[in-house]
Amino acid sequence: MNILETKDLHHDFSGLKVLFGIDLQVEEGERHAVIGPNGAGKTTLFNTITGTYHPSKGKVFFKGKDITGYKPHKLARIGMGRSFQITSTFTRLTAFQNIRLAILAKHGIRFNLFRYVDKMKDITRETEIMLERVNLINERNVPAGLLSYGKSRALEISMAMATDPELILLDEFAAGMSRDETHNAVAMIRKMTEGKTVVIIEHDMDVVFSLADRITVLHYGKILATGKPDDIRDNQDVKDAYLGDLHV
Amino acid sequence: MMKKIIKPILWLALLVILIFFPKLFGIYYTNVFVTFAIFATYAVAVNVLLGYTGLLSFGHAMFFGFGGYGTALALKHIDGIALMPAIGIGFLAAMLLALVLAPVVTRVSGTAFAMVHLAFGQLFYILALKLRNITGGEDGIGNFPIPAFTIPGLISFPMKGDPVNFFYLAMVLLGISLWLMWFFTKTPFGQIQVGIRDNEKRIDYLGYKIPQTKAIIYVVSGAFTGLAGSLYGLFHNLVSADGSLGAMISFSPIIAAMVGGVGSFFGPIWGTAVFQVIEELTHRFTDRVELVMGVTLILVVMFAPSGIMGFVNTMKMKWHAYTASKAKMEKTS
Numbered sequence: 369m370n371i372l373e374t375k376d377l378h379h380d381f382s383g384l385k386v387l388f389g390i391d392l393q394v395e396e397g398e399r400h401a402v403i404g405p406n407g408a409g410k411t412t413l414f415n416t417i418t419g420t421y422h423p424s425k426g427k428v429f430f431k432g433k434d435i436t437g438y439k440p441h442k443l444a445r446i447g448m449g450r451s452f453q454i455t456s457t458f459t460r461l462t463a464f465q466n467i468r469l470a471i472l473a474k475h476g477i478r479f480n481l482f483r484y485v486d487k488m489k490d491i492t493r494e495t496e497i498m499l500e501r502v503n504l505i506n507e508r509n510v511p512a513g514l515l516s517y518g519k520s521r522a523l524e525i526s527m528a529m530a531t532d533p534e535l536i537l538l539d540e541f542a543a544g545m546s547r548d549e550t551h552n553a554v555a556m557i558r559k560m561t562e563g564k565t566v567v568i569i570e571h572d573m574d575v576v577f578s579l580a581d582r583i584t585v586l587h588y589g590k591i592l593a594t595g596k597p598d599d600i601r602d603n604q605d606v607k608d609a610y611l612g613d614l615h616v
Numbered sequence: 617m618m619k620k621i622i623k624p625i626l627w628l629a630l631l632v633i634l635i636f637f638p639k640l641f642g643i644y645y646t647n648v649f650v651t652f653a654i655f656a657t658y659a660v661a662v663n664v665l666l667g668y669t670g671l672l673s674f675g676h677a678m679f680f681g682f683g684g685y686g687t688a689l690a691l692k693h694i695d696g697i698a699l700m701p702a703i704g705i706g707f708l709a710a711m712l713l714a715l716v717l718a719p720v721v722t723r724v725s726g727t728a729f730a731m732v733h734l735a736f737g738q739l740f741y742i743l744a745l746k747l748r749n750i751t752g753g754e755d756g757i758g759n760f761p762i763p764a765f766t767i768p769g770l771i772s773f774p775m776k777g778d779p780v781n782f783f784y785l786a787m788v789l790l791g792i793s794l795w796l797m798w799f800f801t802k803t804p805f806g807q808i809q810v811g812i813r814d815n816e817k818r819i820d821y822l823g824y825k826i827p828q829t830k831a832i833i834y835v836v837s838g839a840f841t842g843l844a845g846s847l848y849g850l851f852h853n854l855v856s857a858d859g860s861l862g863a864m865i866s867f868s869p870i871i872a873a874m875v876g877g878v879g880s881f882f883g884p885i886w887g888t889a890v891f892q893v894i895e896e897l898t899h900r901f902t903d904r905v906e907l908v909m910g911v912t913l914i915l916v917v918m919f920a921p922s923g924i925m926g927f928v929n930t931m932k933m934k935w936h937a938y939t940a941s942k943a944k945m946e947k948t949s
Contacts (some may be wrong), residue, residue: 418821444823458814460879461807469811472804473822479832480804488804531822 370429371396371535371565372417377426379409379416386412388589389426394535399566401576404586405610410569411453413586414539418450419443430535444473449533453540453569455524459513463504463523466512468495470530495530502526502556518549525553529560536561538568542575554579577601585610634787638780646783650851652892657790658844659869659876659884664797665837666870667878668806669830670813672730674866675737679710679838681744681861683845686710688757688855689750699763699775703789703846710842711835718831725816737866744857756856776853786847793840798881800836809833871909875916877923886924 372394379387386409394400402410416423419440427436430448438446458466468485471494472478485491499505502522507515512523525541541557542550554575557566570576576583576597583600585592587610593603600606638646658680665671686709690702721732744751751757765785766772773781800806808829811819820826849855859865868891869884876887891909898908920927 440817440820441823441825444821450821452818456815456818458811458818460814461810465807469807469819470822472807473824477804478808478824478829481800481832482803484799484802485804485807486802527818527822 369396370394371431373429375427377416378424379412379421380424386589390591392584394565394567396565398581399579401580401583402569402586403576403583408586409589410586411539414537414569418537444531447534449528449531450537451525451528451539451541453543455520457512457520457523460511462509462511464495464508466523466527467498467530470527471495474531498526498530518545521545535565540569540571542572550575638783643779647779650783650786652888653786653790654844654848656885656888657793658841659872659888660794660797661837661840662869663873663878663884664833666873668801668813669809669833671725673733674730675733676841677861677865678737678740679713679841680845680865681740682710682713683707683842684849684855684860685751687846688760688849692757692760699765706846707839707843711839714835714838718834722827722830722834741857741861744861754857756854758854762850762853793843797840801881871913875913875923877925879922880925883923883925
């Protein structure tokens with residue numbers, strides 16, 4: 369079953385057309401990578417799916433339900449989470465408080481004005497477990513704005529996962545990471561997304577081919593090809609457009 | 617461990633000082649302190665929006681004024697109304713105003729939010745001047761009756777012309793207000809609030825509704841500002857357009873919060889205290905208090921941009937770094 373599906377999705381920024389009829393299908397439980405050269409429309413595709421933009425034409429379906437034009441908070445509540453290419457954490461809050469906000473959101477604790485948040489033991493424990501799993505426990509009380517680049521990327525990704533979504537969209541999670549950091553991040557994502565559906569946008573071909581079950585290649589706002597990594601590697605169109613000069 | 621013992625002792629000491637304040641410092645300074653406490657609570661209420669949610673309001677005087685006028689009108693027109701319900705009416709009037717404005721103002725942030733408030737603030741200022749038969753125009757509403765604070769069948773404290781009794785009433789009400797606002801910052805809701813300040817987009821993507829969250833904190837801020845305004849009106853036994861709704865009434869808590877430090881809950885209280893002291897001292901030499909305040913603000917913005925509390929925290933961190941490095945040096949040598 370397709371957990372996420374877009375039908376004839378178009379988007380233009382007041383005249384500048386970016387997406388030309390995208391038909392994307394993401395199956396439940398798979399790790400799906402969206403690749404393509406700069407300006408292919410990958411992030412715009414993410415933004416139209418996750419509610420940052422309203423698509424100018426076409427529909428988005430999540431678990432068979434039409435979610436076109438849903439606002440981000442509504443999507444988050446029905447089980448869609450995302451991370452950002454440009455790190456988007458709460459810079460003045462500690463790593464712990466960052467994750468805790470995601471955990472609170474997961475439990476739907478939103479308008480509670482009657483309890484000390486520090487005394488919610490379950491929430492604290494759950495947050496600490498999460499911090500341990502992503503190797504941030506030593507940075508528990510460090511403000512997110514002061515974390516090293518690799519650590520703040522890890523925080524970025526773990527916030528998307530902490531809300532426990534069914535579908536996670538990761539926008540270039542390895543952007544700017546060193547080899548080692550990328551390696552660790554891939555291992556972490558593998559471990560933490562077990563049994564979940566993941567859609568990633570990625571430039572690093574090593575990451576894509578080691579992580580993805582299926583790949584969609586985007587080229588100037590259109591889908592060039594979709595398939596298993598091996599098929600994509602051998603696809604002549606893809607080679608011509610994109611992979612050819614990358615020596616995969 | 618030490619901290620755990622010291623903190624309650626300090627709070628207890630403060631409580632004792634407050635209880636004996638009128639006896640210790642006399643009527644004049646008791647009145648000065650009431651003014652300080654009212655404006656400190658007001659500044660904290662403004663800072664709940666400014667420092668904790670990142671919303672700058674240039675028109676909070678309208679809540680202050682609604683509180684004051686609400687209480688004054690109730691006392692003037694409703695026969696036999698007791699003191700607490702009259703204060704409650706001021707509180708509710710400001711709360712109601714915030715509830716009405718919330719759907720409009722929570723859709724915007726940043727400069728737009730500030731300017732919308734400047735406009736609304738000035739609107740109510742002009743209205744208070746123009747609606748003479750209700751608000752008394754420029755003269756305001758003065759010398760309205762202030763009933764005694766009574767617990768039926770038990771005791772009765774006269775309020776009118778009794779600054780000491782009023783001091784205790786104000787301390788209790790303002791203390792409760794401050795505690796409640798402090799408590800709100802410690803709840804899950806308070807966390808979402810600082811999240812909005814830091815990164816609105818991410819809060820949205822985590823599944824929190826931003827306008828609703830802002831609206832609640834806006835109403836809280838407005839209502840407690842109204843309470844401060846109500847007490848201010850009672851304190852002077854006068855509410856007027858300039859005294860309760862003027863632009864300076866909107867700006868002074870912002871300035872106090874900035875001088876004290878918007879990043880901290882207690883910062884605005886320190887800021888208000890600094891200005892109160894400056895005002896007292898300056899008045900001995902000249903009437904140009906605003907001049908000295910302005911210079912102070914410029915100095916603070918230039919040399920301690922995060923305010924007194926920010927400055928203290930930086931110094932603390934530097935001191936810790938210094939002692940840590942010194943300990944390291946001694947170890948190696």
